[in-house]
Amino acid sequence: MKNVWTIFKRELGSYFSHPIAYAVIVVFLLLSMVFAFTLGSFMDAQDASLTYSFFAYLPFVLMVLVPAVGMRLLAEEQRSGTIELLGTMPIPMWSVIFGKFLAASLVWLVALLLTFPIWITVNHLGEPDNLTILSGYIGGFLMACTFLAITLLVSAFTRDQVICLIVAATLCIVIVLGTFDPFVRAYSKALPAGFSDAITSLGVWDHFMSLARGSFRLQDAVWFLSIILACLTGTSAILSAKRA
Secondary structure, X not given: OHHHHHHHXXXXXXXXXXXXXXXXXXXXXXXXXXXXHHHOOHHHHOOOOOOOOOHHHHHHHHHHHHHHHHOHHHHHHHHHOHHHHHHHOOOOHHHHHHHHHHHHHHHHHHHHHOOHHHHHHHHHHOOOOHHHHHHHHHHHHHHHHHHHHXXXXXXXXXXXXXXXXXXXXXXXXXXXXXXXXXXXXHHHOOOOHHHHHHHHHHOOXXXXXXXXXXXXXXXXXXXXXXXXXXXXXXXXXXXXXXHO
């Protein structure tokens, strides 16, 4: 764990010594406010739980912004050659990967917590179920971590941050839109029922919205954690192969 902590501190310091983390967080907060209070029709819908005025829009924001934060995790290390330096040190590769993942996850935890004015506004205007809101925030954080793990896996393949951003964002968009209700209704008409159900179960939408509605199901937590673990394991295997 000492190695993980060292990598974590180094990566976190790197994020907040450059403007990219601040820029992404500011953009995220602005979009969150716009979606919650304008496009989400918060006042008209009287959605005290924030399920449809805020959380329903969250996947569309995170599927692009999360790869923007994660694209440099390994791509920059490979471009600058520091990944080879890390490979010569007596540090397990999983420590490097996990430390970087935790640092990027903390950036998104901070970003989500900074949306607290929305929660304060809801509690000032009404009497929401705060446990439902908490469940939605947990779902949002798990989704951000999932997108980060996907981006980390993609960044292990390339030295180019732009390519990493494009590929990772595309994958995140697919697993969001592939299970978004309007798209599901469109392709379910052309595909067998079992096949369309399989696509839906592999996407993030149903699992996240279950949490956003305050229903914490075991299969939702298992889905998020399985994707994260699979991506981190795949990243470790790729880097270990390059190290060898």
